[in-house]
Amino acid sequence: MDENPLIELREVTKIYPLPSGDVIALDQVSFTVREGEFVAIMGPSGSGKSTLLNQLGCLDRPTSGDLYIKGKNTREMNDRELTDLRLNTIGYIFQRFNLIPLLSAYENVEYPFLMKNRKPDDTGRVDLLLGLVGIDRALAAHKPPELSGGQQQRVAVARALVNEPSILLCDEPTGNLDSVTGHQIMEMITDLNRKGRTILMVTHDQAVAEYSARTIVMRDGRIV
Amino acid sequence: MKDVILQLSMRNIRIHFLRSVLAALGIVIGVVAISSMGMMGANMTLSVTEELSSMANIVVITASSGGGGFGGGQGGPMRGGGGDEEEKISEDEFNDIKKVAEKYGLVYVIYSESDTIEVGDRKGRSTVYGLDDEVMHELFTVTNGSYPRSTSSVMIGPTLADRYDLKIGSKIDIGDEEENRTTTVRVVGILEERGMSMDINSDNAIIGSQKLFTGMYGGEGEYDQVNLILNDVNDSARAKEEILGRMNKKEETVNVQDSSRMLSSITSTLSTMTTFVMAIAGISLLVAATSIFNVMMMSVTERVREIGIMRSIGTQKSEVMKMFIYESVILGVIGATIGAIISLAIGWIVVLAMVGSTDYFFTSASLIYIPSAMLVGIVICIASGIYPAWRAANLDPIEALRAE
Numbered sequence: 041m042d043e044n045p046l047i048e049l050r051e052v053t054k055i056y057p058l059p060s061g062d063v064i065a066l067d068q069v070s071f072t073v074r075e076g077e078f079v080a081i082m083g084p085s086g087s088g089k090s091t092l093l094n095q096l097g098c099l100d101r102p103t104s105g106d107l108y109i110k111g112k113n114t115r116e117m118n119d120r121e122l123t124d125l126r127l128n129t130i131g132y133i134f135q136r137f138n139l140i141p142l143l144s145a146y147e148n149v150e151y152p153f154l155m156k157n158r159k160p161d162d163t164g165r166v167d168l169l170l171g172l173v174g175i176d177r178a179l180a181a182h183k184p185p186e187l188s189g190g191q192q193q194r195v196a197v198a199r200a201l202v203n204e205p206s207i208l209l210c211d212e213p214t215g216n217l218d219s220v221t222g223h224q225i226m227e228m229i230t231d232l233n234r235k236g237r238t239i240l241m242v243t244h245d246q247a248v249a250e251y252s253a254r255t256i257v258m259r260d261g262r263i264v
Numbered sequence: 265m266k267d268v269i270l271q272l273s274m275r276n277i278r279i280h281f282l283r284s285v286l287a288a289l290g291i292v293i294g295v296v297a298i299s300s301m302g303m304m305g306a307n308m309t310l311s312v313t314e315e316l317s318s319m320a321n322i323v324v325i326t327a328s329s330g331g332g333g334f335g336g337g338q339g340g341p342m343r344g345g346g347g348d349e350e351e352k353i354s355e356d357e358f359n360d361i362k363k364v365a366e367k368y369g370l371v372y373v374i375y376s377e378s379d380t381i382e383v384g385d386r387k388g389r390s391t392v393y394g395l396d397d398e399v400m401h402e403l404f405t406v407t408n409g410s411y412p413r414s415t416s417s418v419m420i421g422p423t424l425a426d427r428y429d430l431k432i433g434s435k436i437d438i439g440d441e442e443e444n445r446t447t448t449v450r451v452v453g454i455l456e457e458r459g460m461s462m463d464i465n466s467d468n469a470i471i472g473s474q475k476l477f478t479g480m481y482g483g484e485g486e487y488d489q490v491n492l493i494l495n496d497v498n499d500s501a502r503a504k505e506e507i508l509g510r511m512n513k514k515e516e517t518v519n520v521q522d523s524s525r526m527l528s529s530i531t532s533t534l535s536t537m538t539t540f541v542m543a544i545a546g547i548s549l550l551v552a553a554t555s556i557f558n559v560m561m562m563s564v565t566e567r568v569r570e571i572g573i574m575r576s577i578g579t580q581k582s583e584v585m586k587m588f589i590y591e592s593v594i595l596g597v598i599g600a601t602i603g604a605i606i607s608l609a610i611g612w613i614v615v616l617a618m619v620g621s622t623d624y625f626f627t628s629a630s631l632i633y634i635p636s637a638m639l640v641g642i643v644i645c646i647a648s649g650i651y652p653a654w655r656a657a658n659l660d661p662i663e664a665l666r667a668e
Contacts, residue, residue, distance in 0.1 A: 099576055126577065138665065
């Protein structure tokens with residue numbers, strides 16, 4: 041075990057109680073992630089990788105076990121503190137992009153900045169990030185439904201980075217993209233890792249997993 | 265500060281414009297109904313109060329039915345319709361009242377009796393008053409003819425004159441022919457219309473001298489009523505207190521009525537009526553509340569995924585809740601503002617139709633119902649939005665993200 045891991049899971053178990061019987065989605069999962077690592081989580085459907093990512097993103101709480109982020113036990117945090125963690129420490133890139141449809145591309149990127157700083161971006165960070173992911177000013181004025189899948193995912197990457205999070209969680213980031221755009225997005229994510237960002241990525245695509253330095257394989261809620 | 269949450273609320277209203285307009289329409293109707301009814305009530309109260317305050321300077325003293333008032337049967341066989349023994353105020357009692365009340369204004373006595381009258385071959389009933397000559401000059405204005413100078417001449421009110429087509433010189437037979445007590449009097453004056461009053465309702469009455477009255481009905485020195493016309497209307501309560509203090513020291517001999525009590529009783533009745541009508545109008549706001557609630561629930565259901573996204577990227581529950589509360593506040597403010605503008609027009613028409621005058625329409629007592637109804641409308645909107653907003657804020661982010 042590392043002395044000061046960025047993320048540490050200790051026997052994390054997640055059980056979904058169902059009328060037909062309890063479903064164990066995660067079964068005593070333990071591992072650590074150091075700062076700057078790029079970890080791919082692989083496994084077949086139903087293996088528990090999305091549940092694991094939800095735990096890492098603090099969207100859900102474990103039934104038992106502990107999750108430490110930057111040394112703090114998330115079990116001891118209330119909803120407000122977990123939400124603050126998602127806003128400041130964690131960036132999320134989803135398979136379905138998940139942009140807010142009522143906001144323009146620019147506003148989608150600016151949204152977490154506004155939530156954090158309570159003032160519009162006067163540092164030019166939003167423009168800079170949009171430029172880095174290849175979205176120009178004209179395109180940034182468009183609403184998500186007016187953009188292609190690749191463009192939406194680029195905006196989502198910019199949004200995930202706007203508050204400079206230490207951890208970037210990616211849930212099948214290329215799952216809804218063609219191979220060329222998927223490759224471009226993965227290059228972008230790899231580049232972010234090269235610059236020191238810690239990345240955890242769920243994928244079932246071996247080619248995508250090969251961008252990472254370490255792969256965790258899951259089956260039936262356990263790491264194999 | 266750029267409030268992105270407010271922006272989201274406004275944009276959502278804009279993209280569901282028709283639905284939002286229909287929801288706000290309920291609030292418009294509710295605000296118009298409540299404020300129009302309120303304004304109608306206020307205008308009615310103000311109008312009646314103004315009309316009644318012209319006679320607010322009158323204090324009426326009558327004999328108490330349970331006290332030591334002078335018995336009515338003694339003076340003549342016909343007083344009190346023959347059957348009922350009405351309590352009267354004696355001469356001594358009148359003098360006692362006069363002693364304490366004189367300093368406040370004119371104190372005078374009234375004889376009165378309701379009796380059968382006959383004009384030509386037309387029969388009917390009228391009140392006959394017997395008054396002191398000086399008091400007659402003080403109280404009444406003759407529009408046609410003169411004041412009575414003899415015991416056989418009378419003045420009549422304008423309504424009675426119209427009803428029986430009476431003119432100066434016309435003759436009226438007072439009393440029941442079958443009981444063999446008929447007195448014929450001649451009309452010498454027709455009075456100016458006086459309206460309803462606490463002291464004397466002269467419009468449909470015959471007014472003659474005290475001598476004529478006691479000649480017909482007997483009972484000299486047994487008065488039906490003592491009136492005090494105040495020089496200063498503010499003395500009403502004090503005068504009443506002093507009269508009661510003197511007259512009812514040992515036992516209850518007189519009742520004193522001042523018009524302020526009547527006035528407050530009428531305004532209280534009107535106020536109750538207004539509240540009742542406003543409550544009925546308020547039902548429309550409840551319907552509007554249901555509509556707003558429905559729209560907000562639809563909005564939450566449609567935006568479950570959006571809520572999930574917002575929560576997953578660090579939006580607090582309170583911000584999500586605020587987004588939906590903003591939406592209901594916007595609907596409420598727009599609906600209430602449009603309602604307030606329309607209320608001015610509808611309220612004006614309702615007041616004109618129901619009260620007959622818009623003299624008091626632009627007074628604060630009347631217009632206050634517009635901001636009040638607006639406030640009620642907005643509060644109802646917010647209340648309708650609270651549960652949907654709370655529900656949205658407490659959605660499970662993972663479940664919300666899975667929604668299509």
